[in-house]
Amino acid sequence: MSLVAASAPQTFLRSRLVLNWLGVVPFLLFATLFLLLPTMNIVVGAFRNADGALTLDNIVALFTPSIRAAFWISIRLSLVTAVLGCLIGFAIAAAIVFGRMPAWVRDSVLTFSGVASNFAGVPLSFAFIATLGRLGLVTILMRDWLGVNLYGTGFNLISFAGLCLTYLYFQIPLMILIITPALEGLKKEWREAAQILGATDLQYWRMVALPVLWPSLLGTMALLFANSFGAVATAIALTGSALSIVPIILFAQIRGDVLNDPHLGYAVAFGMIVLTGLANLVYVVLRTRAERWVK
Amino acid sequence: MRGRLWSIAVVLIGALYFFLPLIGMFEFSLRMKRGVYSFEAYRVVLGDPHFQQTFGYSVVLALLTIVLGVLIVVPTAYWIRLRLPSIRPVVEFVTLLPLVIPPIVIVFGYIRIYNTSSWLPLTGSWLGTNLLILFGYATLSLPYMYRAVDTGLRTIDVATLTEAAQSLGAGWGRILATVILPNVFVSVLSGAFLTFAIVIGEYVFAALLNLDTFGPYMVWMGSNRAYEPSALAVIAFAITWACMALIQLLTHFSTFAKARR
Secondary structure (H helix, E strand, O other), rough: HHHHHHHHHHHHHHHHHHHHHOHHHHHHHHHHHHHHHHHHHHHHOOOEEOOOEOOHHHHHOOOOHHHHHHHHHHHHHHHHHHHHHHHHHHHHHHHHOOOOOOOOHHHHHHHHHHHHHOOOHHHHHHHHHHHHHOOOOOHHHHHHEEEEEEHHOOOOOOOOOHHHHHHHHHHHHHHHHHHHHHHOOHHHHHHHHHHHHHHHHHHHHHHHHHHHHHHHHHHHHHHHHHHHHHOOHHHHHOOOOOOHHHHHHHHHHHHHHOOOOOHHHHHHHHHHHEEEEEEEEHHHHHHHHHHHHHO | OOHHHHHHHHHHHHHHHHHHHHHHHHHHHHHOOOOOOOOOHHHHHHHOOOHHHHHHHHHHHHHHHHHHHHHHHHHEEEEEEEOOHHHHHHHHHHHHHHHHHHHHHHHHHHHHHHOOOOOOHHHHOHHHHHHHHHHHHHHHHHHHHHHHHHHHHHHHOHHHHHHHHOOOOOHHHHHHHHHHHHOOHHHHHHHHHHHHHHHEEEOHHHHHHHOHHHHHHHHHHHOOOOHHHHHHHHHHHHHHHHHHHHHHHHHHHHHHHHOOO
């Protein structure tokens, strides 16, 4: 008698548990088929040779001069745009938060940043070609007004510097969007307390504000690094295949096996995942650190 | 006072950097007729049947992606809040993965798994390839969609609403469609506009899956024409701007509605 009484709620519980899990099956199926499996497939492919046997040859092949050079350009490009994006974005965010600007300036900067951080890809590169290309607006204005031949000075939009300049158009706004809340989170009392104790502005920044902010700053820098490392469309539309950065090589490899070795292609993709993954990990870790001050 | 001047200088220089390319692309798009500014490039682009076809295609893909995204994300986010709060960190982690794994790697995986000689040869047929890109775009929009919907769900009492609906005799489908969805509609819309902005000009997925959408069309124009690409960039910028403005308007509107309550 007591046995029946005990098992009835148990089956009820069990069926409820089954139902609970059934509810997330569509999502798990979707995520597995279109996100996890495809990625795993590439990762596993990077560690196999043409016969399907496990090998590290593909990873070793990543260090052949041409591939290593491509990774090095990509890493430099991402580093430069992340550091500059961070510094400039920080300066603009600080200006709108501490500069006693009217509220509409702050709001417009933030709204515009939302748009610009999403205005990446093909149209962005067209905008820069129309501005700094050989017939671009700025190029022509400099020639007609200042008598400066921009392309005579060695500048070329289809180059490392040109790509940096273009990437900053979505990197700086992303920084502004992320760091503005952090700057607004700095409590007025901290500054007042520092002032009462006789600290100068510089001392306040060096000893109070920056130590609180640095996890956010470094974390965002890591995020910007990943953001530019994975960018493909902007680079392709701007440079065609003139610049051998990793995403462009991978794109050409997927289209037509330019490396003549499919498994080397997987290894290149794997290398990309590792770098963007590491950068995001740094971001997450530092973000949790940063949030300790926001209560 | 000196700090203020500095701030104004920084904002002005920033504005210069950000507005020059916009002015540049607009000015360039007007230069098609020699010697005078005209909207000729826009007339040519808008009249191009290939433009109409690819743009329409991308709009349809974007709308279908939004529907698919809503169908996947809303029930999942709801169910996790209601019944499985313990696996929320896992699901959240998965939804953020498309920001970590570069899209080009994801589509590379698709081509490997779903090619014509695989167990599920999606790329072999027109319908299959379109389905594949839809699911791909839904994956790309997952981080934004999930976060938007989850934030929306946080503001309502999911458990009480569900129990109230159930005691009135509603089934799961009815609860989701007539109780939960209307309550998170504003959040869903802001996720939807962002998805629209991302999908409409997307290049890598479409190009590698050989689909003739707006993104590849823009790249083709970029390497074959002089003035039309700038007109296209202006159009794309206007779309991005409109999507973001609508999101802002929605959030503004919803906080206003809440404050009045």
